[in-house]
Amino acid sequence: MTDLPAAGPDLACFDVDEQIRRLKRERNAVLLAHYYQESEIQEVADFVGDSLELARAAQRTKADVIVFAGVHFMAETAKILNPDRVVVVPDMEAGCSLADGCPAEAFRAWRIERPEAVAISYINCSAAVKAESDLICTSSNAAKIVQSVPADREILFAPDRHLGRYLNKTLGRKMTLWAGSCVVHEAFSLQKLLALKTRHPQAKIIAHPECEEELLERADFIGSTAGLIKYAERDPGTEYIVVTESGILHEMRKRMPAKVFIAAPPDTDCACSLCPYMRKNTPEKVFLALRDLAPRLDMPEELRRRAQKPIDRMLELS
Ligand code: SF4
Secondary structure, three states: OOOOOOOOHHHHOOOHHHHHHHHHHHHOEEEEEEOOOOHHHHHHOOEEEOHHHHHHHHHHOOOOEEEEEOOHHHHHHHHHHOOOOEEEOOOOOOOOHHHHOOOHHHHHHHHHHOOOOEEEEEOOOOHHHHHOOOEEEOOOOHHHHHHOOOOOOOEEEEOEHHHHHHHHHHHOOOOEEOOEOOOOHHHEOHHHHHHHHHHOOOOEEEEOOOOOHHHHOOOOEEOOHHHHHHHHHHOOOOEEEEEOOOOHHHHHHHHOOOOEEEEOOEOOOOOOOOOOOHHHOOHHHHHHHHHHOOOEOOOOHHHHHHHHHHHHHHHHHO
16 A cells, blocks of 8 residues: 545645654654755654765664665665664665666676775665675765775775766875766756856855866865755855755755855756755655555665675774
8 A cells, every 4th residue: 555645635634744753653763864855854854964974873773664765875775784674765766876877797897807906985876886895985984985095005986986086186096986977966067157156256166076077176165965064054154056966955044044055056947956866755755655664675684794894894984
């Protein structure tokens, strides 16, 4: 059974947020949501964060059920860290262009060609790729993880070439990069960004390192989603052009109501940038996932164990 109540008088008084709260109590469930989720999901979540914060929250939870409102690889990470808990996702189709662009077999073949190299994978990859990696990183801890590898060791970095190139440049490394990218961060338009900056000359440009180099070169600050929020909180400025998925603006405006946050425009007609994968999740699907405890994320134990090792190394190092 996966439908909402039938249309009619009952549906008119159906309060999705209230039903989610009720089911969370009844199921002893925790709802983890990424900053890129729509604001209604963020408001009803128990914890909102970026990939690293969510991985830590998943590790700490005592709940019987984890509802993961994010994308598939994030829910996999929650399952890897919590084999005995039920992990459900609002929409199993919520993937990621980075994870999809790095199939495990191709990644394995890449590694085999360079057996001496250390393989660092950005957390935006499948459990199967994690299982083939030596270390995992997020955009919050990537510099620390890369620097933990001796300077004379060759490093393979997958799957985001923009983050990899940014790390090579800032850390002076020569990592070999997988040619993946994020469809959202690659879609920002430099021309529109500069036009926006002309209209808001006082605004600081703050950008995620998954963006293309020409945009990062214009940024006043580059950081992970959590890093961008922390920067804006500490910074004395009052206006920011935010170059990442625009779901983050909800948390920024909530924490800093006196500041102005403007979504950087993509190279399309719309004014903000939304991840098509993240946006597959809706409050109604969160409700259904809690009610039916499905779709459920499971994986073979042998794969889970192998994928856990590089994640544990990351959590120890960060
Ligand atoms: S914003 Fe980009 S990296 Fe994040 S889930 Fe969407 S496609 Fe993947």
